[in-house]
Amino acid sequence: MTVSLQMLADELAALRPRLDEVSLGIHARPELKFAEYHAQQALTDWLIESGFTVSAGVGGLDTAFVAVHEGSAPGPYVAVLAEYDALPGVGHGCGHNLIGAGGAAAAIGLVRALPGHPGTVAVIGTPGEETGGAGKVRLAEAGVFDGVDAAVMFHPSDRSVTTQHALAAAHLRVAFAGLSAHAAKSPWEGRSALAAVQVFLHAIDALRQFVPPTARLHGIVSDGGQAPNVVPARAAVDLYVRDRTTAAAEALVERVRSAAEGAALATGTRAEVTETGPLYAERRDNPVLAAHFGAAVRALGLDIAPDTPDAPAGSSDIGNLSQLLPVVHPYVQIAEAGTPAHSEAMREAAATPFAHDRAQLAATGLAKVAADLLTDPELLAEVRAEFGAVSAAAR
Ligand SMILES: [Zn+2]
Ligand SMILES: [Zn+2]
Incomplete structure (x- = not known):
């Protein structure tokens, strides 16, 4: 059982009007860490309508959620991560509206293209990434990521790169x-x-x-x-x-x-x-997942660099998660090169049709990675081997 990139691209194209609506709705109502009630509602409503079973307020965080779609046979558990918090002063200057809506779209597109998939597809809503909220750390400590084989997400940026170190x-x-x-x-x-x-x-x-x-x-x-x-x-x-x-x-x-x-x-x-x-913690992108995402989005026409080891970096709570399980956190360009992150210019960019074209493309890439993890045991084995090798080296 496999699914072609074209099938996923078609599903994501069909989901585009809702992607725009959810993303722009979140963008227009910026909510700070752990107060993202509107965003949680918009995302979980969409996921419930799409056949996912939603648990809201998981792991002791009111605005977190887990939305799962169980497959027709046992198999891996793959999670797409959704961030949706805003920044004090600049609103969605980090573009998390696109991460949240794009993440939900990726998972929904995947189950529409492959309704009889094996394993479990989840969207895990991880609030409070900005200003040290550490939502993912708190969810991991509460056991929300137990049993997850791999977690994938994308982040908007002024350039496209499959992996980038985070401090x-x-x-x-x-x-x-x-x-x-x-x-x-x-x-x-x-x-x-x-x-x-x-x-x-x-x-x-x-x-x-x-x-x-x-x-x-x-x-x-x-x-x-x-x-x-x-x-x-x-x-x-x-x-x-x-x-x-x-x-x-x-x-x-x-x-x-x-x-x-x-x-x-x-x-x-x-x-x-x-x-x-x-x-x-510092981020450790899984190189097998990064290369797989890169290949998918390149096939969709995106010019994406493999790595920029010396580029200036920020930090994210996915760093802590990357020490526990295989993750990937690629960046996809949604704004003119040179647009600073956490700026009013990035906030404006995060609401443009171009940004949503790119969120649709990134979601297609994430859906492809997640679908292949579910259906291709060799890919998952490679991802695990790489994660184990790096973990052993870090000890
Ligand atoms: Zn961010
Ligand atoms: Zn940020």
């Missing part, structure tokens, strides 16, 4: 506690937590030349005090610490802790460093 990222809150006082009458009675924040941020800037070129230290003042006439007793920085590997990011976190201690000492305050969410 490990620690999400920190560096909080300082001082003493409040009248800022004019008796400031010497106070100890300013805001002054500690300033010294700390200077220390981070001073560190920057002396960290590997792959490291990234960036943050915001999340609490700068309450009023100009009160010496701030509390102030805080939210800081991300990233580098190529979990070990490198963790080593850098220790240097950030020292910088916080130094700033506290200098200003007579106390520093407290906490993690605002789980660390995102």
